[in-house]
Amino acid sequence: MSIWWSLHLRREAASVPLARRLLLGTMETAGVDPDICYDLSVALSEACANAVEHGGAGPHGGTSEAYRVTAYLDGEKCRIEVADSGPGFPVGRSRPAVRPACPDAENGRGLCLIHELADHVHIGNTPGRGGAVVSFDKILKWKKGAPLAVV
Template sequence: MSIWWSLHLRREAASVPLARRLLIGTMETAGVDPDVSYDLSVALSEACANAVEHGGDPSGSPSEAYRVTAYLDGEKCRIEVADSGPGFPVDRGRPPIRPARTDAEHGRGLCLIEELADHVHIGNKPGRDGAVVSFDKILKWREGAPLMAV
């Protein structure tokens, strides 16, 4: 069995815990191992926080939205967060992810996502403005989980 959902959220800080709670609730109901759920929820929070902070159009419109899509399909969960901001500055290929200084208050989100997920894709929407961060993780299931992969 597969589950997927998509949210269009306003670029407001209050949208981040909403997306996180929906993901955790979905995975808890499906029977995903709590440690895997936690890792994915932290990664999702980081991706959403980046979309809220950096994903607006250059005019700074406060009503600008971003999109979160999650797929739980048997053995894997895939999450995508896409915004309509300027995108990542890229000379060629994938944008560089640089570790933040230990005393920095910002700049750790993409590194955390890479540590918590199995596969990560970071890039820009083709042909228009906007960044896309997608990541996936192999799922582990609780004993007797209702949606456990066969």
């Protein structure tokens, strides 16, 4: 059995914990190891916070008030994708540079954290529409007797 869900959320700070709680609830119910749940929930929170902060003005003007979160749990791994309709990442770069933030900075750690917490990360733009897309995978570990565990 696998689980898949997609949310369209308003670009408001209150949407970040909503997405995080839904992911945590899904993974805990399915029987995913608590450490994996925590890592993925932090990574999702960072990706959502970036969409809320940067996903506004689109490439053709106007503003977008929403972003999309999609999660797949399927036996061995979880894949999460966060997409916004903002300007996306600068064209001409395959992906934005991921570098540690200054120790006293109040922001700028999100993409670096996602890279540390996930097994595979893809950062880019939505083809044809503009907007940034951050997707990441993590190999799952299961609690004993978990309903979705790979046998």
